[in-house]
Amino acid sequence: MAFFILINNIFQIGIIEFYRGLYIKDISGWSMNHTIRAQDESGVIHTRQTFRAFVDATIPQTTELAIEFGEMQYFGALDFDIDQFMIYLLNRVDVIPLAIPTAIMLDMAAEELVANEGNDHFLNFSVYEGGGAFAALAPSDRFRAIILLEELRINLENLPFPYQNNPALVLSVTNSLNRITTMGYYSEWWGYGTTRLEEPDDRVLEYLPLSWEQVGYPRPSLGYRAFRRYLYEEFTE
Numbered sequence: 001m002a003f004f005i006l007i008n009n010i011f012q013i014g015i016i017e018f019y020r021g022l023y024i025k026d027i028s029g030w031s032m033n034h035t036i037r038a039q040d041e042s043g044v045i046h047t048r049q050t051f052r053a054f055v056d057a058t059i060p061q062t063t064e065l066a067i068e069f070g071e072m073q074y075f076g077a078l079d080f081d082i083d084q085f086m087i088y089l090l091n092r093v094d095v096i097p098l099a100i101p102t103a104i105m106l107d108m109a110a111e112e113l114v115a116n117e118g119n120d121h122f123l124n125f126s127v128y129e130g131g132g133a134f135a136a137l138a139p140s141d142r143f144r145a146i147i148l149l150e151e152l153r154i155n156l157e158n159l160p161f162p163y164q165n166n167p168a169l170v171l172s173v174t175n176s177l178n179r180i181t182t183m184g185y186y187s188e189w190w191g192y193g194t195t196r197l198e199e200p201d202d203r204v205l206e207y208l209p210l211s212w213e214q215v216g217y218p219r220p221s222l223g224y225r226a227f228r229r230y231l232y233e234e235f236t237e
Contacts, residue, residue: 045130049135052128052135054177055086056076075214079210081189082185082190086180087099089184094162102163102173104159106149107134108158110136110141110142110145112153113145113148118144120144122138124136124138146177152170156170189209191206191212192204192205
């Protein structure tokens, strides 16, 4: 079973690497906000499905919280398109877009987990169709794959560029994934609606993000960043 999964994922990685080469070539000269669109136009859904699986495991829908605290607490990261936020951000933090190689790295960690029989549940490739081994893992097993990366218990030589033989970058990005998910979830990202993939200056807050309502955040005050001084009615030396 493990051998079959490895062969299947090696085949998928070959396809992803092929499209990655086309993708990098196609976006030369583009602004990075076209990253997600470029992937969709190229037919590459693997990256999107991988990050959908990641954010869903990190902040899932919670029926129990909705029952106890109200329906507003039900929504998870997928409801707010936080997978798009992760792809957008990872493709802007370096000269080289990192979303695709990061998705491949997550797959390779999942394959390592399966090869060593470290997963507690069977793989299911139908949940996130088009995804690889990482997306096929059960949510709890996805975190076990992440631990392999955090502890560098994976062959760094086999990782895709720029992670190959680069433990510092592997650790830096891996340790950031949870924070990026949480930051996106509680930010105004979802509230930008149809403008969320535009450049920051072109975005418009179309509606109040539900995550703000979850925590009772009233929205930014326009006066805060214009603060200059305190007002004194009386001053004594």
